[in-house]
Amino acid sequence: MKKLLVLSALVISCIACKKETKQTNPVTTETSTTSEKLATITKVAEFTGQQVTGVSVSQAGRVFVNFPRWRPTVKHSVTEVVNGESIPFPNESWNSWTPDTPLTNTTFVAVQSVVVSQNELFVVDTRNPFFKGVLSNPKLFVFNLENDSLTQTYTLPNDVFFKDSYINDVRIDRKNKVAYFTDSGHAGLLILNLENGTFKRVLTDHVSTTAETDHLTINGKQWVNTVHSDGIALNQIDDTLYFHALTGYTLYAVSTAVLINGTTEDIEAAVEVVDKTAAPDGMIFDQFGNLYYADLENNAILKRDLNGKTTTIAKGDMVRWADTFSIYNGDLYYTNSRINDITGPIPTMTFQVNKLAITE
Template sequence: MNKLIFLLGFISIIGCKSNPAPIASEKEITVVKTFTGQQVTGVSISDQGRLFANFPRWSAGVEQSVVEIEENGDSNTFPDKKWNSWNMEQPINDSLFIGVQSVIAMEDHLYVLDTRNPLFKGVLDNPRVFVFDLKNNKLTRTYIFQEDSFHKDSYINDLRIDKKKQKAYFTDSGHAGLVVLDLVSGTTKRVLNDHPSTLAETDHLVIDGKRWDNTVNSDGIALDTKNNLLYYHALSGYSLYAVPTDILINGTEATIQKNVKLIKKTPAPDGMILDEKGNLYFADLENHSIMKLEVSTGAMTVFAKDPKIRWADTFSIYKNVLYYTNSRINEVTGPITEMTFDIHKISLD
């Protein structure tokens, strides 16, 4: 591949383990919702403050795939029980959630990403994005990935919606790569397939002195619409990359690869999010922390460090408050019926 260059020439690439980032002041972490026996991964809050969460089908005991959490703490299946009623013995169709990994609320719509890959046993049907109108909770459109944009071992993991360019961008953590969806035509294209920037860099992480053996490729994703950049990161890795969205959309594969930029060496994260000020937030999975990267300067700090942060999986921002899920992935070694999984929030002030 062509030599990777820095997006910001003055950002020095440092080893995150040998040069630990400074720690910000202690942050108050508040529990928003706790689930017992249901492993929550995704969280997203609409412009009107509606809070949604999802549960991937990583075990046979998933009671519901998508829920809305009320202000009083109650959670209700979204959009209804029928959509959430599938089990492994049933046939699949386009009115059932099979393996939901992520939800994104934006402009009165909820985008539900269905991997169609339950229990990581392989894609049963083309991955899909279901779009619901939050004014009436009705399905308005279904986007179906084209055959050449995924693999049998794909696990389409996370997404960002680019209303400015009418696109959606996805990471594939099962088979390394990115996918671009045209929100108008519904067509999809795969890019950076098995590219060094989307491939995992290690086969394990170390958390609390214990090895978590797994290889997870391109996973975290964040969109900068002001500067037209898409950031992405392998979960099993320590390198943050970015690529211009104009080139991602219009460029050839060779051009896209040429314009991939290594931004910074970082801790190993899961999900990521960019705030309105251009700060990138992501987990440090190995150290029970959430990191903050000022992209314009390259300054990286520990935004929050606390034993309560147990595999911060997905992030959402609403009214200057950061919400995240504790999916505790490294702690799951068997049945999860007695385990608890939380949604937490932290003020960005």
């Protein structure tokens, strides 16, 4: 999540001018959602007055979360949940930044995502607190979870982001040694070569990365905001990257080989429409190729199988804007960020990390 800005009439009028994606045959013609017995949901952690968005669980079962700097009352950007307590990660110093202190390379400013891959924690720092514009070049910090030390910092160069960029989520492709990002503030994707640190930006203002609407309807009320390319998921079975605008109803995909090696024209031509879906936030694939994502407008979590059949696996009061997902030991972890519920200060509001069992 996410860039909470309503597009001006000028921008809306330009959407019709976006470059069109290749309209290939969808992977499936299944668009209906069926329901099976809903999973039992277990609360993992709860935070009062601190809005959690990201969660990622390591191979050792360590649970990491992040709190975006959308308001001045954020206590910590990144923490580890230990016995139900929220412990600053990697320490208090890294989480000490405030708007009246200098920007440094050893403090988090506005973290939007945390992702564990092979015992490393990748932390996406948008450097865009309060959605008031990027203060300095966004960064990807990498920590070794053996000793919680910083091992690498990737700094986005000026030519791959904009003043209104909000670098939202990341997926790590170990096979190809690259990372993929979404920009939900200024529509587009980014690719990072993890070996040499070079970035490239693709699909900027493309129809596949641009929001389709300026609102969602949740619990009978309109949540008015325009959020571009947000959810992102890597299917390692078919080496394909899937992505979705938050305020949109179309799932897109593109081959990782084309993303990495193709020209701008190659990439735009290779984008495929996968399916019409519910409006989601984060997304994740399991090892079997099933895709899990939220149905924000219906307080639900959906599973899309290899045949394109979509099933509701969780729904109700314990699913309140399922923002980010992580899979560990047969359980799907997710955050309740409750973005649509917030109308003012949040000192007494509670936000959760929950989990539910998933099976093939």
